[in-house]
Amino acid sequence: MIYLDNAATTLVKPDLVKERLIEKFDKIGNPSRGSNEISLDTGRMVLATRIKLARLFNIKDPRRLAFCSNATEALNIAISSFIGRDDHVITSLIEHNSVLRPLYLKEKEGAELSFVGLKDEKEGVLNYEMMEGLVRENTKALVISHASNVTGNITDLSKVSDFCKKHELLLIVDAAQSAGLIDIDVEKYGIDVLCFTGHKGLYGLTGTGGIYIRDGLNPHALKVGGSGINSFDKDHPLTMPEVLEAGTINAYGILSLNASLDFINQIGLANIRKKEKDLLIYFEDRIKQIPTLTIYGAKDLDERVGILAINSTKIPSKDLAQILAEKYDIATRAGAHCAPLCHKALRTEEDGLVRFSLSYFTKKEEIDKTIRALKEILGDDYDSNNI
Ligand SMILES: Cc1ncc(COP(=O)(O)O)c(C=O)c1O
Known part of the structure; x- marks a missing residue:
């Protein structure tokens, strides 16, 4: 997984x-x-x-x-x-x-x-x-x-x-x-x-x-x-x-x-942070061009911990997380994340967000697989009814 x-x-x-x-x-x-x-x-x-x-x-x-x-x-x-x-x-x-x-x-x-x-x-x-x-x-x-x-x-x-x-x-x-x-x-x-x-x-x-x-x-x-x-x-x-x-x-x-x-x-805290941040930059850079996808959070990644929160106009967040889990064995969290006022302010209370959260132990290969999965699912020719 x-x-x-x-x-x-x-x-x-x-x-x-x-x-x-x-x-x-x-x-x-x-x-x-x-x-x-x-x-x-x-x-x-x-x-x-x-x-x-x-x-x-x-x-x-x-x-x-x-x-x-x-x-x-x-x-x-x-x-x-x-x-x-x-x-x-x-x-x-x-x-x-x-x-x-x-x-x-x-x-x-x-x-x-x-x-x-x-x-x-x-x-x-x-x-x-x-x-x-x-x-x-x-x-x-x-x-x-x-x-x-x-x-x-x-x-x-x-x-x-x-x-x-x-x-x-x-x-x-x-x-x-x-x-x-x-x-x-x-x-x-x-x-x-x-x-x-x-x-x-x-x-x-x-x-x-x-x-x-x-x-x-x-x-x-x-x-x-x-x-x-x-x-x-x-x-x-x-x-x-x-x-x-x-x-x-x-x-x-x-x-x-x-x-x-x-x-x-x-x-060292600084090295833990750097590793997580570098991976986050790598991840975000490679998915931000997907047209149907919205990334939430500060653009300056110095101002973010290792969290990437997204949603898509193509597939509801819960379905996206389910496809990631069932077809690609990628565990994320979807929906509302125990912070109701934040979702309201971001206008994501209906669809929620899919949250990818990294750790020091997350591997680059895992992020590569996740990027490929997202491109496949959110790309033009993917049929979400056909998992
Ligand atoms: C920002 C924030 N505060 C508080 C908590 C509560 O932490 P715990 O469930 O370990 O009590 C969480 C847990 O996800 C959190 O993300």
Whole structure:
């Protein structure tokens, strides 16, 4: 199979991840839950992983980073902790439902939302100029995706950071599509809360992710329970990271991240990004001449992660993805991609988009086969009824 659905989850993980999981398969204990050697060793591995992630994001104190089960959990923690019913929040039309739905819950309680729109219907780049006009007296935060899962467009962190500093707003960033691919420096950009997932560009197992919360901000726990410390207290500890890590931690998942971070550090973020971007340029250059095809997302590929979103006037998106899957064994994602406002703004809510998403492990030969398949399907003499 040619797997081009890496924005959903990366299928191929570095060999190192598999090797370390096998090596440690029967050596994982329950960290902070005892002083046997296995428990202590697992605790050291969890701490080492926290430190590696902190280095990746330039987080000064690794204890400000808590592990979560995914970006969705992290975003729920961020929004439920730091947005109150009297607050106004600025967000954008590119957001994933894991930002929008927690915000809509807050809206039901009384919070107000405003959306940064897009500059146009095809490139889908955020209209940063709109931001100033959205600020109100009670604006508390900007919640923004670092990279769109629909178009792949990368948000300009310098711009949003300057804006938040100027208006003293909390900057909450959804890095689900960018962590492991783009340099994210929480200090440089004054990011107050960073939410990320571990199973996409970080090449860890599903069920991993995390949240960074800067010193001075105190999150509410979504769940309470065993913490390994202060067992006689009725209340769950309020200190980071314990406040957000109730219950037995996903140690196998964290071990996978521990190994994948070694891989990422060996290759280097810039090289991972370059490889993905070069392949994206190669892919896009060779299909953009197909007359019935529309490509969405920023034209400047420096502003896009490895996502190519298209649709065609010849075949509905769902059918195109189905033909790619059934006839060519190419896995993509079609339809709506959990970002309803983005589809509305791009006017693709009816037909959706076919999303091809690359990873460091995508091969040029796979892209060549995909280009040939698209030319065949969308070319003049292809009969889609005759699969
Ligand atoms: C932009 C964006 N944000 C958040 C998420 C949620 O990530 P997870 O499903 O790992 O919680 C996704 C997942 O596709 C995403 O693309």
